[in-house]
Amino acid sequence: MPLPTKDILGILADNLNQRKSVLPISNAAATRWSKGLDLPKGGKTVLYTGHLYQLIPIIDAMSGQMSKFENSPITKYFGLGRNVNKFINMTFFMGMMASKDEQKDYDRMLRNIALLLKKANIDFGYLYGEELYSGALVYDEGVDGSFAKHAQRVADMFKKNGVEKIITVDPHTTHTLRTVFPEFVKGFDVEVKSYLEVLAESGMEPDTQITDELSIHDSCVYARHENVVDQPRQLLAKTGAKLNEPRLCGKNTHCCGGPLESLFPSESHRIAGNRTEQLKESGGNVATMCPICLVSLRKAAKGSVKVNDLSDTLARAYGV
Amino acid sequence: MSRVSSKLASAVKCSDTFNADACMHCGVCTAVCPMGIEMLPRKLFRYVQVGLEDKVRENISTIYQCLLCGMCAENCPAEVNIADNVRFLRKYINENEFNLS
Ligand code: SF4
Ligand code: SF4
Numbered sequence: 001m002p003l004p005t006k007d008i009l010g011i012l013a014d015n016l017n018q019r020k021s022v023l024p025i026s027n028a029a030a031t032r033w034s035k036g037l038d039l040p041k042g043g044k045t046v047l048y049t050g051h052l053y054q055l056i057p058i059i060d061a062m063s064g065q066m067s068k069f070e071n072s073p074i075t076k077y078f079g080l081g082r083n084v085n086k087f088i089n090m091t092f093f094m095g096m097m098a099s100k101d102e103q104k105d106y107d108r109m110l111r112n113i114a115l116l117l118k119k120a121n122i123d124f125g126y127l128y129g130e131e132l133y134s135g136a137l138v139y140d141e142g143v144d145g146s147f148a149k150h151a152q153r154v155a156d157m158f159k160k161n162g163v164e165k166i167i168t169v170d171p172h173t174t175h176t177l178r179t180v181f182p183e184f185v186k187g188f189d190v191e192v193k194s195y196l197e198v199l200a201e202s203g204m205e206p207d208t209q210i211t212d213e214l215s216i217h218d219s220c221v222y223a224r225h226e227n228v229v230d231q232p233r234q235l236l237a238k239t240g241a242k243l244n245e246p247r248l249c250g251k252n253t254h255c256c257g258g259p260l261e262s263l264f265p266s267e268s269h270r271i272a273g274n275r276t277e278q279l280k281e282s283g284g285n286v287a288t289m290c291p292i293c294l295v296s297l298r299k300a301a302k303g304s305v306k307v308n309d310l311s312d313t314l315a316r317a318y319g320v
Numbered sequence: 321m322s323r324v325s326s327k328l329a330s331a332v333k334c335s336d337t338f339n340a341d342a343c344m345h346c347g348v349c350t351a352v353c354p355m356g357i358e359m360l361p362r363k364l365f366r367y368v369q370v371g372l373e374d375k376v377r378e379n380i381s382t383i384y385q386c387l388l389c390g391m392c393a394e395n396c397p398a399e400v401n402i403a404d405n406v407r408f409l410r411k412y413i414n415e416n417e418f419n420l421s
Contacts, residue, residue, distance in 0.1 A: 005384050006418040013420055140388055142410025145421035224390040255354050255389035263384055271354050271387070 005263055012138055013146045021133035023055055030054050031128050033107035037114055043125030045165040047114060050134040050173030053106045053291045057098040060295055063261050106291065112311035113169050113195050115320035120202035124167060132157055136172040139180055148184050155185040165191045167198055171221035171290045179225060200231035207319030209240035213284030216243055218253035219293055232289055232310055239317035244282040254278060258292035272300035280305050287313060329371030331412060338408040340365035342398035349392035349402060355385060361400055376409065383409050
């Protein structure tokens, strides 16, 4: 049996309703990346992580389990799981299974982003434990009632803190806040920009020239919905890195398969495999700009090509 | 025999998200879809427009298998926003089949 769509969506929506996130994580796990950076609390401009980078190691631990359940008789019991989850936060236990190395890895990407913004002289704060997940996944799955309530909570959080500008770190959060929120939250008019847009506009210059050869993977959401295509290329062009464009790139980029991970893991892995082959053909290490693309392509590549978050390359070249 | 559901038909009519009228069945969306989904605009969306709820139910899997990646819409000559239509159907199924909202 395939994984039961109804029960899995039910768990995600219940979590969002009861615990304010599809996969609730502890404050410590959400804010650990910022340790020692001395970012001011709040402010008119905030860096909003939307928890996606922090969630990947946990999603990764969970999806390892879920793939085993796909096509197994255990899928019958997911309904039961949903009931248990109402009383006990099951994500908490999954969180304990997440790899520490992977958590460090994703935390570092967020640190890179914050340090790059500092280096570009951008004045910003962070909401620490007050920050909430954006609701992106629940919107995509069409659970609109739960999403609408959550979007209002998130908007209230920004309002209460007097936030006027939001800097996002991933395409899904950028799209949710910039394009979807205004449809669901009356009067939501906070300016939303991805860190890649902010850095490109800042005109910052790299400290060192690097010799990396990169095969660049555009995120569907950045490229097709949010028009973020040129900014990463501008930032990379200054570093001396050699940029290779795969056959499908920019507005015609090919999906990483990640969005299907929670409901149809084997289909998700098939799509990721196809995309990895295309990226390998164009040559060089793969550079991603979304944590979901990163984890999907890394898993599909199985070490046959290096897949890295763009922030790692930028951090090295721009000396942070 | 498929039954026509007035609920589905009127949900579609009242919606400002569901719109597939402009589709001219050219097949570009299928050709570029990474999932190879051939069902959506050319068949399923037609069934939806005439309110064939059973057909929607039969294709629940396809509806949740779309990546919402937008490759289809990017290349559609008639500018059908396929991903928005898919989201509309998910919402309809969540509410009417899965009791989720
Ligand atoms: S590409 Fe557009 S017009 Fe062509 S079949 Fe698909 S939805 Fe219809
Ligand atoms: S949005 Fe869905 S139907 Fe369109 S190309 Fe992507 S997977 Fe295929």
